[in-house]
Amino acid sequence: MHEPTIVQEVWTYRCATCLHVWDVTYEAWHAGDGHGGDVVHYRRAGQRCVNPWTELSCTNCDGFAVTPLPSPRTVRPAPPPPAEHRPTQPSLSRLARVHAY
Numbered sequence: 001m002h003e004p005t006i007v008q009e010v011w012t013y014r015c016a017t018c019l020h021v022w023d024v025t026y027e028a029w030h031a032g033d034g035h036g037g038d039v040v041h042y043r044r045a046g047q048r049c050v051n052p053w054t055e056l057s058c059t060n061c062d063g064f065a066v067t068p069l070p071s072p073r074t075v076r077p078a079p080p081p082p083a084e085h086r087p088t089q090p091s092l093s094r095l096a097r098v099h100a101y
Contacts, residue, residue, distance in 0.1 A: 004031035009072040011052045017063035026052055026072075 009028045014021045027043040042049055056066035 004029045006030075007074050009052075009074055011072045012069040013056065013058075013066050014069055015058035015061060015063055016065035016067065018058060018061040020058055020060035021069075022059055024052065 007028050007030070009026050010023050011026060012021065012023050024044070026049070029039075029041050029043065031039050033039045042052060052072070053068050056068070057064055058066050
C-alpha cells in the first residue's frame, strides 16, 4: 500500500442568514482503497471529522443556511503525521465497505 498524500485545504463558507464568511483549514488524507479507487478523509486540529460540506452551521449566528464556496484552496502539503496515526489497509478497506469516505 502507498503512503497517503496529506494536503492542507482551506474551505471558505458563507452563511445565507447573516452573510458571515469564514475559512476553515482541514488536512485532507488522499489514499487508495486497495481496489483501484480513491479514499479521502479529513482532519481538523488533528482529529478525524466529517466531510467539509456536511453538518454545517454558522460560526456567527449558529444558523444552518451555510454553503461552502467553490474550490477549496490547497495551502501546502501537511507535515507527515506520526506513524501511529497513519491509516492502514484494513481501516481504509473498512471505510470503503461502509461508504464512509
